[in-house]
Amino acid sequence: MKIFVRQTVYVVTFLIVGLGISFLSTRHTFAASEFGVNASVASLQSSGSQQSAVSAMQDIGFGWVRQEITYANPVDFSPYDSGIGKDTAGGLSVLALLSYPGSDVTHDDWKSFVQTVVDHFGSQISAWEIMNEVDTALSGSDYVTYLNEARDIIKANNGSATIVASGITSRIEATSFWDGIAAAGGWDSFDKIGLHIYHSGAPETVNFGGGNILGEISRVVGSINKNGGGKKYGLPSWDTNRAAWEKPTKQTGWHARSLCCAVRGRSKKHFCIISTMRAVIVTG
Numbered sequence: 053m054k055i056f057v058r059q060t061v062y063v064v065t066f067l068i069v070g071l072g073i074s075f076l077s078t079r080h081t082f083a084a085s086e087f088g089v090n091a092s093v094a095s096l097q098s099s100g101s102q103q104s105a106v107s108a109m110q111d112i113g114f115g116w117v118r119q120e121i122t123y124a125n126p127v128d129f130s131p132y133d134s135g136i137g138k139d140t141a142g143g144l145s146v147l148a149l150l151s152y153p154g155s156d157v158t159h160d161d162w163k164s165f166v167q168t169v170v171d172h173f174g175s176q177i178s179a180w181e182i183m184n185e186v187d188t189a190l191s192g193s194d195y196v197t198y199l200n201e202a203r204d205i206i207k208a209n210n211g212s213a214t215i216v217a218s219g220i221t222s223r224i225e226a227t228s229f230w231d232g233i234a235a236a237g238g239w240d241s242f243d244k245i246g247l248h249i250y251h252s253g254a255p256e257t258v259n260f261g262g263g264n265i266l267g268e269i270s271r272v273v274g275s276i277n278k279n280g281g282g283k284k285y286g287l288p289s290w291d292t293n294r295a296a297w298e299k300p301t302k303q304t305g306w307h308a309r310s311l312c313c314a315v316r317g318r319s320k321k322h323f324c325i326i327s328t329m330r331a332v333i334v335t336g
Contacts, residue, residue, distance in 0.1 A: 087113070087114050087115060087116070088114055088115065088116025088117055088118060088145075088147065089109060089114050089116075089117055089118070090118045091105060091109070091117060091118070092119055092120055092135070093105050093106060093117065093119065093135035093136075093138060093139055094119060094131040094132045094134065094135025094136060095131065095135070096135070099134060099138075102134060102135055102138050103138055106138045106139060106141075106142040106144065107142070109142070109144060110142055110143070110144075114144065115144065115145060116144060116145045116146070116147055116178075117139050117144045117145075117146055117147070118146075118147045118149060118181070119132070119135065119136060119139070119146055119147070119148055119149065120148075120149040120151055120184070121148055121149065121150055121151065121169055122151045123150075123151050123152070123153035123154070123157065123162075123165055124165070125161060125164070125165060126168075127165070127168055127169060127172075129172055132173075136148075136173065136176060136177075137176075140176050145178040145179070146176065146177050146178055146179075147178070147179045147180075147181055147216065148169075148173070148177045148179070148180050148181070149180075149181040149183075149184055150165075150166060150169065150180060150181070150182055150183065150202060151183060151184060152183040152184065152186050152189055152190075152198075153165065155189075159197065159198070159201060162198060162201060162202075163201050163202075163205065166201065166202045166205045166206070167205050170205050170206055170209045170210075171209065174209060174210065175210050175213075177210075177213065178213070178214065179213065179214035179215075179216055179244075180202070180206050180213060180214070180215055180216065181216040181217075181218065181219065181246055182198065182199050182202045182203070182215065182216070182217060182218055182242070183195070183198065183218040184218060184219060185218065185219055185220065185221050185248060186218040187218065187220045187221055187223075187226045187229035188221060191229075191232050192228070192229045192230065192231060192232020192233040192234075192235070192236060192238075193232045193233070193235060193236035193238075195218065195229070195232070195233060195238075196232075196233055196236040196237070196238035196241065199215075199217065199218075199233075199238055199241050199242060200238065200241050202215075203215050203241050203242065214243045214244060215241070215242040215243045215244070216242065216243065216244045216245070216246050217233065217241075217242040217244070217245050217246055218246055219246030219247060219248045220246065220247060220248060221248055222248060222249060222268065224271070227271065227272060227275035230245070230275050230276070230279055231275070231278075231279065233279075234279035234280065239279055239280045245276065247272055249265065249268060249269075
């Protein structure tokens, strides 16, 4: 385990320095970076384990953490208060994911959920991702209604908050979801686009029929440009959920090369869920 931790720290440190971002190893003084981790600190059972997770993220140099807030009525805020409180106290920016409520939940109930969560956390949350991989459950046009409802509530509370559209899956047809958003007039309803790259092998290999990592990124960049353009509207994609399903010793190298490809493809934020990172985060 120690070998895996050391390899992970080495890879992340190399990438941060290579990207020209200041890396300060002293705890609590690291620079807010382009890198985050998809780790639900709030789901850890004890305050001690939550603090260990935050300390590990600080030591590695992550600047962001992605935290899902699951739809519920009413919402039990106790685990979120503890986890998010430790995240922000440790200097981490939080990307809060508001989960899809399901087709049996009315829009009024969805808006009530969003309002309750946003009122509760306010400016503690730097960015909000509206649902996760919802291209498998909703059409782009149907999603726009949920998106607009959430955006209006969030922006009324904090006009500077970042709105991230639902991360889409790696399916080739998933970019049609963005087409549906644009066709329904929702392209200006968010600030960033969420993108999930699931790759089960080395980034240079073709996977899931979508090409290698650069091929997949080129495909989604083409879709962004077709629907309005990344630079024109300031909509570079945030890679909010990247995975590599292999041994940790291979993942470290593959992930480093994938990050280089993502940066080349103009992805602006990178949230890791590889098992090596998870081991570091959970065990501290």
